[in-house]
Amino acid sequence: MKSYLFSPGPVMVEEPVRAALNHYDICHRSPEFEALYADIQQKVLRLFEADETYCSVVISGSGTAANEACLSSVFEQEEEALLLSNGEFGERLYEILGKYQIPTTNLTFGWGVLPDLDRVEKALKDNPKITYICMVFHETSTGMINPVGEVGQLAKKYGKRFFVDCVSAAAGEHVDVLKNNIDLCTSVGGKCLGAYPGAAYVCGRESLISALTPELGRNVYLNLAKHYRIAKKCNQTPNTPNVTLFWALDAALDWTLDRETLDGRIQRYRECSGILRNGMKEMGLRFLLPEEQMSSTVTSVFLPDGKNVADFVAGLAQDGYTVYPGKGKYLEMNMFQVATMGAIYPDDCRKFLEVLQKHI
């Protein structure tokens, strides 16, 4: 049964994006693919508000693949990371850094707690081996927007590089790599961009990425230097890419950047979230975060006492709406998450509220 996806990815797509899946078959070693990939690389730069000093690559995989491509490819043996973590996806970055045996100062702030910048600065002063600060832009597990601009300033002040997981932020927030001093960041089609899961991308300073060597990379498939070098040489990928998803990614980038515009997209998401948040407040529901800390797209909200979140989510699904139960300790606290990513419009949100009212 068709379900309205009010979940933070995968998302509902616009018709031209779905139609792009039906493109005639092409070979990934053909000029047609090279032209498509060259276009996508430029559009990804626009998505992150980057200039010509940045470059991008597409990686066939989920958002984690893009994160792993970055974190497994950029550290020299003696170099260390400083991680800011305040939710599930910060913890995921820690898991990746650990797997690749990158010594990491893991600053944890508790889920849903804004990072304390004094602690960040102290950690930078204490450990000169740190070369990268790593963090999540939009911590999807809580819906919090992290202070990327402020941390970017610290990165600049202390001469560190700055990696940001923008998986759930790109096309939902202004990532603005230049203003925020971001050196390297990631996202994936099946979130705010409104494409499909499975086509992820990396955007970073070309001076940084071009200096990487395949030998520095700690794995084969997700080797950022390899991805960059072949893209630069001939707009191809090192391995067989998911060509079909490239067409859809391209269509979603066109829709976002040209038809709706990045500003328009972000405004629509904010409008939709505003409608949901106002409606939920009128129903007496309590939010996890103060509204000024919330993203444009994800709302984390508690059910009234006595309600069971698993039953609630199942009930909404029966009525054709997908929302997510809270993660970690929030599940026990009967929290659920509603997202307005992808092809969701104000009227969809008003209809959702009518259905929600029946279930609380």
Ligand SMILES: Cc1ncc(COP(=O)(O)O)c(C=O)c1O
């Ligand atoms: C902020 C963030 N980072 C990483 C991921 C992992 O992405 P994927 O599930 O596409 O690997 C997600 C997924 O929701 C996310 O929200």
